[in-house]
Structures are given as C-alpha cells and as structure tokens.
Amino acid sequence: MSVARIRRSFFERAPLEVGKALIGMELGSDLSNSACGGLIVETEVYVGPEDRASHAWNARRTARTEVLFGPRGYAYVFQIYGMHYCFNIVVGAGRVPAAVLIRALRPTFGLEIMAKNRGLSSVPANLRQLTSGPGRLAQALGIDRQANGLDLCQAPLWVRRSPVGRRLAAVHGIRAGARINVDYAGDWARRNWRFTLSEDRFVSV
DNA sequence: GAGTTGATCACT
DNA sequence: GTGATCAACTCT
Known part of the structure; x- marks a missing residue:
C-alpha cells in the first residue's frame, strides 16, 4: 500500500490543537505485515510537565x-495494568514532553x-470489539513495546x-470532555482535554 | 471485581 | 540494591 505520510510540522503545534486535529x-499500521487501521474518533491530550495526569x-x-x-511525531507506547498497551503521539512546540493518546478508531481496512x-x-459482528478503547486498538494494530519510539513520518x-x-x-x-481514568490528577482531571467525534458509535465508553 | 507486570519511589 | 505500590484498561 502506497501511503502519503503526513509532514512532521503537523505535530509541531500546540498539543490541544493537534489532539483536536x-x-x-x-x-x-503495517506492523503485522499487512495493512490495517481506521479513522481516529477519540483522543486525549497530556499537555506537559504542569499536567498532573x-x-x-x-518534568519527570x-x-x-x-x-x-x-522530536515530535514519534510513538510513545507504554504498558498499563500489566497487560495492555497504550499508543500515543509525541506532539507540541519545541520539546515540551506532551502527547496525544489515541483512544478509539472507526475500523476501515x-x-x-x-x-x-x-x-x-x-471479524466480529460488532466492530467496536476491534478498536474502541486504547488497549484494544493497540492490540488490533500490532502495537506493543517494540513500537515505542517509531517515527510516524517514516515507520x-x-x-x-x-x-x-x-x-x-x-x-x-x-x-470536548474530561479525560478518562485520571482521577488521581485532582483538578487536572476535570480539564476538557478528551476529544471525540460527536455521537460516533466507535468512541469508547 | 479480578487479572498482571514493569516502572517508580522510598527506603536500606 | 530491595521491596511496596499502583497504573492514561479489558473482560466476565
């Protein structure tokens, strides 16, 4: 599959702007030797060192x-709860440690x-089982710890x-709404830094 | 409500 | 170096 990838400058903007865009x-993803993926319908933004979540x-x-x-436009992948992976994209101006978590896709290919x-x-009758939720979509696309640090403009x-x-x-x-499962972050948990495609059935619960 | 494991941190 | 704590989730 021939793919016109996005320019790095797309990611080199204010984190909230990129999360929405x-x-x-x-x-x-071609990580499983055959292309698969979908349309992003849900993101969460983690803006930087001041963000408790x-x-x-x-600045840890x-x-x-x-x-x-x-640099911006690289994959940040981490394991959570001992068994799932979350896929993020490094974004922002300069090198502030900010990222956008991709939480759900509408599967398309x-x-x-x-x-x-x-x-x-x-293939399940209910396609939500494939990519609705950060752990699910990472697994569906073959993303694990090995994908950490991949350049999304080339990889x-x-x-x-x-x-x-x-x-x-x-x-x-x-x-825009509050981020999910970041209650430990106090006031920061209430910021509306989760973006969803309105009414889309593939958005996670 | 349980599962599962690595990162992080507060200690020696 | 060692041990305790717990997490940006999923499935039953």
Whole structure:
C-alpha cells in the first residue's frame, strides 16, 4: 500500500490543537505485515510537565518517558495494568514532553488482520470489539513495546488525512470532555482535554 | 471485581 | 540494591 505520510510540522503545534486535529484522520499500521487501521474518533491530550495526569508531570524524565522529550511525531507506547498497551503521539512546540493518546478508531481496512491480532477467530459482528478503547486498538494494530519510539513520518505506522474523516468531523462535530481514568490528577482531571467525534458509535465508553 | 507486570519511589 | 505500590484498561 502506497501511503502519503503526513509532514512532521503537523505535530509541531500546540498539543490541544493537534489532539483536536487528529479526529477524523487515518491511523494505519503495517506492523503485522499487512495493512490495517481506521479513522481516529477519540483522543486525549497530556499537555506537559504542569499536567498532573501526565507521565511527564513535574518534568519527570525516565527511561520510560524519554521519547516524550525527543522530536515530535514519534510513538510513545507504554504498558498499563500489566497487560495492555497504550499508543500515543509525541506532539507540541519545541520539546515540551506532551502527547496525544489515541483512544478509539472507526475500523476501515484490514479488519481480518485486526480481528486476528485481537485473538478473535473472525471479524466480529460488532466492530467496536476491534478498536474502541486504547488497549484494544493497540492490540488490533500490532502495537506493543517494540513500537515505542517509531517515527510516524517514516515507520510502518502512519497518520494521514482522510477526506471521509474530515467530512465526518465537519458534519458531526467534535466534542470536548474530561479525560478518562485520571482521577488521581485532582483538578487536572476535570480539564476538557478528551476529544471525540460527536455521537460516533466507535468512541469508547 | 479480578487479572498482571514493569516502572517508580522510598527506603536500606 | 530491595521491596511496596499502583497504573492514561479489558473482560466476565
């Protein structure tokens, strides 16, 4: 599959701006030797060191968070609850440690691959099982710790504009709400830094 | 409500 | 170096 990848400058903007702009764009993967992916319908933004909910809170710089301090447009992948992976994109101006978590996709291609990656015997009747939720979509796209640090402008993992997605966002609109499962972050948990394609059935619960 | 494991941190 | 704590989730 020939893919016109996105320019790095797309990611080199204010984190909230990128988090919103990603809604309706395509996320694709060749990590399983056959292309699969879908349209991004849900994101969460972690703005930087001041954000109590961020792994980079208080400028915490460790082996795990290292890629957050590097160039924009790279994958930040971490394991959570001992068994799931979350896929993020490093974004922002300069090298502030900010990222956008991709929380849900509307699956559009390579459905068989994604079903297999998810451990399902066939493509499920309810496609929400494939990519609705950060852990689910990472598994569906074959993303694990090995994908950490991949350059999304070159690697077999890409983001690109989608005319269909752009239209969906224009017609249905984008909603901002509170981020999920970050109650430990106090006031920061209440900021409306989660973006969803309004009314989309593939948005996670 | 349980599962599961690595990162992080507060200690020696 | 060692041990305790717990997490940006999923499935039953």
